[in-house]
Amino acid sequence: MAPKVKDICNNCNKDVVSNDRALSCSICDKWFHIKCERVPVADYDFLQKSDDSIQWVCKGCKGASQKICKMLTLMHTRQDKIETEVVGLANSLKHCNEKINSVDKNLSQLNENLPKMVSQQISQIIDDKSEEEKREANVIIFGIPETEEGDSKMKDTEFIQGLCSDSLGIDNIAIDEITRLGAKPKKGSGEIQTY
Ligand SMILES: [Zn+2]
Ligand SMILES: [Zn+2]
Numbered sequence: 572m573a574p575k576v577k578d579i580c581n582n583c584n585k586d587v588v589s590n591d592r593a594l595s596c597s598i599c600d601k602w603f604h605i606k607c608e609r610v611p612v613a614d615y616d617f618l619q620k621s622d623d624s625i626q627w628v629c630k631g632c633k634g635a636s637q638k639i640c641k642m643l644t645l646m647h648t649r650q651d652k653i654e655t656e657v658v659g660l661a662n663s664l665k666h667c668n669e670k671i672n673s674v675d676k677n678l679s680q681l682n683e684n685l686p687k688m689v690s691q692q693i694s695q696i697i698d699d700k701s702e703e704e705k706r707e708a709n710v711i712i713f714g715i716p717e718t719e720e721g722d723s724k725m726k727d728t729e730f731i732q733g734l735c736s737d738s739l740g741i742d743n744i745a746i747d748e749i750t751r752l753g754a755k756p757k758k759g760s761g762e763i764q765t766y
Pocket of ligand 2 (some may be wrong): 582596597598599600601628630631633671
């Protein structure tokens with residue numbers, strides 16, 4: 572009885588019959604005589620005894636699969652790089668959003684406080700100017716004797732009025748305000764400021 576033809580060897584194009592030592596590629600499903608594919612007999616025997624978990628691949632498919640594996644490795648490397656870049660971009664974006672929120676918050680606070688700040692600045696300028704104008708009429712007199720007990724303001728006013736009257740011949744001088752400058756010395760005399 573003639574041996575059963577399994578297929579044609581993809582290498583020599585001759586029939587592969589039942590009693591030939593031949594293997595079927597698990598990728599392209601084509602048959603090959605082991606001598607055509609230079610598979611050692613020991614490997615063939617091992618494959619014949621093994622279960623389906625061990626697959627045999629012809630040289631042509633092996634070369635192609637190696638190329639595919641290289642491409643896949645390259646793609647994985649590129650994918651990893653892209654994923655790292657995406658994570659970096661996401662972090663940058665998060666940082667930018669936080670900055671924008673912070674600037675927004677500061678801007679809102681500034682908008683809220685600006686009228687008050689401007690008004691305070693204007694008040695301060697007006698106060699300074701008014702104080703400056705007020706001080707234009709100031710006179711500081713040194714060497715005024717210290718007053719003892721009682722109303723020192725009254726005594727200082729009388730002293731200045733007396734001084735103006737006696738020394739300068741000006742009677743009834745108007746004094747808006749009279750202030751002793753600095754701490755009261757224990758001995759000697761202090762300074763007086765009049766308006
Ligand atoms: Zn063959
Ligand atoms: Zn194959």
